[in-house]
Amino acid sequence: MEDRTITPSISLPSSSSLPAPEEDKSVLQIWGGSSLQGQVKISGAKNSALVLMAGALLCPDDCRLHNVPSLMDVARMGEILLSLGVKLERHGDTLEINASHIGQSKAPYELVSQLRASFFIIGPMLARLGVARVPLPGGCAIGARPVDLHVQGLRALGADVHIEHGTVHAYVRNGKRLKGAKIYLDCPSVGATETLMMAATLAEGETVIDNAAQEPEVIDLANFCRAMGARIRGAGTNTIVISGVPSLHTTEYTLIPDRIEAGTFLVAGAITHSELSLYPVIPDHLTAVIAKLQAIGAQVITEAPSRLRIVPGRYHTATDIETLPYPGFPTDMQAQFMALLTLSEGDSVITETVFENRLRHVAELNRMGADIRVKGNHAIVRGVPKLSGAPVVATDLRASAALVLAALAADGMTTIQGLHHLDRGYDNLELKLKQVGARVNRIIDNPDAASDASTPTLSPSTLH
Known part of the structure; x- marks a missing residue:
């Protein structure tokens, strides 16, 4: 390779000019109720x-x-x-x-x-x-x-x-x-x-x-x-x-494909009662997630060694989840599953054992009509017939994904703030959702803080 260097492109200013999270009031608008269909390409981990x-x-x-x-x-x-x-x-x-x-x-x-x-x-x-x-x-x-x-x-x-x-x-x-x-x-x-x-x-x-x-x-x-x-x-x-x-x-x-992104899209299919095909994936990396999807009544079909299809059930039932180190249920999928369980029949108990502050999305899901109570590191989720669109704020990376999932299934429009969390860990999430039929729109408050595609990149240039 030649001696070349790289700097962040205009879509990602240098860190000295990166906006503090509170300065960027960009929001994601999601209109729920759309059926999703198609295939999603999973990015690297x-x-x-x-x-x-x-x-x-x-x-x-x-x-x-x-x-x-x-x-x-x-x-x-x-x-x-x-x-x-x-x-x-x-x-x-x-x-x-x-x-x-x-x-x-x-x-x-x-x-x-x-x-x-x-x-x-x-x-x-x-x-x-x-x-x-x-x-x-x-x-x-x-x-x-x-x-x-x-x-x-x-x-x-x-x-x-x-x-x-x-x-x-x-x-x-x-x-x-x-x-x-x-x-x-x-x-x-x-x-x-x-x-x-x-x-x-x-x-x-x-x-x-x-x-x-x-x-x-x-x-x-x-x-x-x-x-x-x-x-x-x-x-x-x-x-x-x-x-x-x-x-x-x-x-x-x-790099291997991102198992958390894949799990998030499996939940997207389940929560919207839509069939989605994902590739490339390594199914063995998703064993715990697949087991819980099957426990609530969804099917996950291996279409090829590196391709999965989510087939939701007519209705989903409650299940209990405890986060654990791999190969247990991943803490990085806890928030997304909580969104799904808000619309499942019965009472579910989610126990977070890895991070003590990883239930902060509960208040935002309740704002959308969920029925969740927290006691210590346990969240008791009582399924409700529907969620309603509302203004919500993401509190961390996976909480932002949970709010996106809830918004896809909710009645009306949801606006999500705190998108800097989402952009940390999901590559082109909005585009991928749009390609399978979701109604999603980002309104950028600070054009210098994000590109139209919403995902920062590293682009070739030479430092002098």
Whole structure:
């Protein structure tokens, strides 16, 4: 690849000029009651894209990622890499990354504070440079997500780590490499598993991570690192073993499809009583979601190895849900299913065990006519005959998707504010909905904050 760089296009201003969420009063208007029909192309996985972009820091050469979604979070991660001196260029859904020259070891607070996933860079930077300084991260206000496990694991690998003035400082003594270690995670944190796995790829000796996260995105990261020459086995189980190598090499890699986007569209079909076909998908990644759809009376048919069809029942019945780490029911699908259960017959109980603040969408669904009561981390959902359009505000990424789903099934028009949450994690959601028959319109209050397509992109340009 040539030496080229990338900056956010006009549809995504530099972070210094990114509007604060409250400044952008853009709204999404959705007229409910339309039957949906057709097929939906599922984009690459957001949670893979972010960590694989960080993982590219391990390689002192070119990497090319395919199937990268066009999202606000991806654009922000791109800005963070740019701030470190990494060269990036995007063509369609392909992102070219050259981290041969990392100009500094500290990520700027104004960027990291907007994206929790930016903390991923600490592992590969420490492994590659021997030093990393990363501010404590920001992101959705869905609950406490401390970095204690990351810090403890990096210390086990031989790093000196301390937190000062809101920044995590990590370095390897005497400029040497990290050393393999046996690490036990108190909980199967996806972020800690991925951070430590990346750090261990270049460590001396063998690292064992016990009670590791088993999410598909962890497997995707392991496969990407292996494509660069890393020696990793056990990803997808609760024990991951990494044998360190001196260096990694250039590669091309294609991201897995986004299982949460796929799950969201399966629920869209169910809540509107519409048949939708989704591709590409990996059905095994959706086992828990499919099981709950079948439990309420819908069918999910595997039309091809990478294609699913949702066939809703004539009516849907209540079911109980408890969010759990993978392969349990994903917390990232809890809000969407709550929207569906508001229109299912009977009483459902949803128990959120992963994030303590992830029931804030309840008030907005009740504003639309839902009957939901919250007690602690439990939500009791009593099915109602119909929802009604209303003005609502998204409180986080998946809450925004839940409100979109509820609006598709509601009588009348719903207006949704807080679209910066939606744009963080869904690639061209409005266009995809329109293509299958939904009546959706975005009214942009701040034209500089979003493109007509509503999804920020990274576009080729040269930095001088």
